[in-house]
Amino acid sequence: xxxxxxxxxxxxxxxxxxxxxxxxxxxxxxxxxxxxxxxxxxxxxxxxxxxxxxxxxxxxxxxxxxxxxxxxxxxxxxxxxxxxxxxxxxxxxxxxxxxxxxxxxxxxxx
Numbered sequence: 090x091x092x093x094x095x096x097x098x099x100x101x102x103x104x105x106x107x108x109x110x111x112x113x114x115x116x117x118x119x120x121x122x123x124x125x126x127x128x129x130x131x132x133x134x135x136x137x138x139x140x141x142x143x144x145x146x147x148x149x150x151x152x153x154x155x156x157x158x159x160x161x162x163x164x165x166x167x168x169x170x171x172x173x174x175x176x177x178x179x180x181x182x183x184x185x186x187x188x189x190x191x192x193x194x195x196x197x198x199x
Contacts, residue, residue, distance in 0.1 A: 091178045091179070091180060091181065091186050092151050092152050092153070092186070092190060093149065093150075093151060093152075093178040093181070093186050093189050093190070094149075094150050094151060094152055094154075094155045094175050094176065094177060094178060095147060095148065095149060095150075095175075095176045095178060096119075096146075096147075096148040096150060096155060096158055096159065096162075096173060096174065096175050096176070097145065097146070097147060097148070097172065097173075097174045097176070098145075098146045098148065098162050098166070098171060098172045098173050098174075099128065099130065099143040099144065099145055099146065099168075099171075099172050100143060100144045100146060100166070100167075101141070101143060101144075101167060101168070102144065103124070103126065103144055105144070105167060106124045106144035106146055107124065108165070109122070109146060109162070109165050109166070110122035110124060110146060110148075112161070112165060113148060113158060113161065113162075116161070117192070117193055117194035118150060118154055118157055118158040118161055118193065119148045119149060119150045119154075119158060119192075119193065120149045120150065120188065120189040120192035120193050121148075121149045121189075121192070122146050122147065122148045122149075123146070123147040123148075124144055124145075124146060125144065125145040125146075125147065126144050127142075128142070128143045128144065128145045129141075129142055129143075130142075130143050149189050150189070150193055151189065151190055151193050152177075153193075154193050154194075155175045158173075159173040159175065
């Protein structure tokens with residue numbers, strides 16, 4: 090088990106995703122955010138099945154910063170109920186995992 094975490098969220102469009110990604114990296118809540126366009130989401134919302142084109146954000150952070158990052162997603166998202174799913178990282182390339190830890194700060198400016 091490593092200290093790294095992957096957080097998944099979605100944004101309604103590319104500008105929102107880019108703003109979120111840049112903010113999370115600038116504030117050192119995330120080491121990296123991959124933006125995956127072309128995601129089609131089908132979901133239940135208020136008793137109806139909905140469909141939306143979205144941008145998937147794959148965010149790399151640490152266990153220590155996952156709660157603060159999740160809170161920041163909630164503050165920045167245009168969605169009423171933003172997705173923020175935190176996944177534990179079982180292992181991986183030690184240099185990459187070390188880079189994530191070094192790139193994320195325990196206290197960030199706001």
